[in-house]
Amino acid sequence: MFKMSSFKPALLAGALAGLLTQGGMAHGQEDLAHALKGIVKHVDHDAKKITIKTEDGTEQTIKYTDHTAIRAGKAVARVPADTWLGTKEGSNVVVRYTEKAGEKTAVAIKDAAKDAEKAGK
Numbered sequence: 001m002f003k004m005s006s007f008k009p010a011l012l013a014g015a016l017a018g019l020l021t022q023g024g025m026a027h028g029q030e031d032l033a034h035a036l037k038g039i040v041k042h043v044d045h046d047a048k049k050i051t052i053k054t055e056d057g058t059e060q061t062i063k064y065t066d067h068t069a070i071r072a073g074k075a076v077a078r079v080p081a082d083t084w085l086g087t088k089e090g091s092n093v094v095v096r097y098t099e100k101a102g103e104k105t106a107v108a109i110k111d112a113a114k115d116a117e118k119a120g121k
Contacts, residue, residue, distance in 0.1 A: 033107055036060060036095045043085045050085060050106070052095060062097050064106040071110035081109065 038054040051061050070077040070084045077084060092112040097104045 033096050033098055034104075036062070036097065037112060038093070038095075040085070040088045040091050040093055043089060045082055045086070048082065050095070050109075052093065060104070062095055062104040062106050064109070068106045069108040071108055073111075081106070085109070 036052055036054060038052040038060075040050055041053045041059060042051040044050070047063075048065065049061050049063050051059050053059050064081045064085070066080065066082075068081040070079055070081055088111070094110045094112045095106050096108045096110075097106045099105075
């Protein structure tokens with residue numbers, strides 16, 4: 001005979017697994033990292049935002065935080081993003097960022113001038 005008590009835990013476990021999977025996918029889709037290459041046009045230190053002019057001529061503004069990694073070559077620089085960006089207006093950079101609710105936040109910023117130098121050799 002079919003027992004209802006053994007059916008409930010299995011149903012609950014299946015429903016919970018389905019919710020976790022859907023939640024994980026939605027969370028993962030929001031946290032996808034994108035990359036943007038261009039020239040630093042402006043750094044707004046008060047708002048912690050940088051404006052990048054891309055190769056196609058568009059300008060994009062991206063927020064940075066105290067946790068934004070700075071990459072100088074292959075190493076991660078041990079300098080706050082705000083300090084490092086203060087010397088980078090006019091420089092080529094690659095910005096890796098996430099986008100959530102239409103706001104772009106930099107995860108890592110890399111000096112792309114070093115990549116250009118390697119390509120020229």
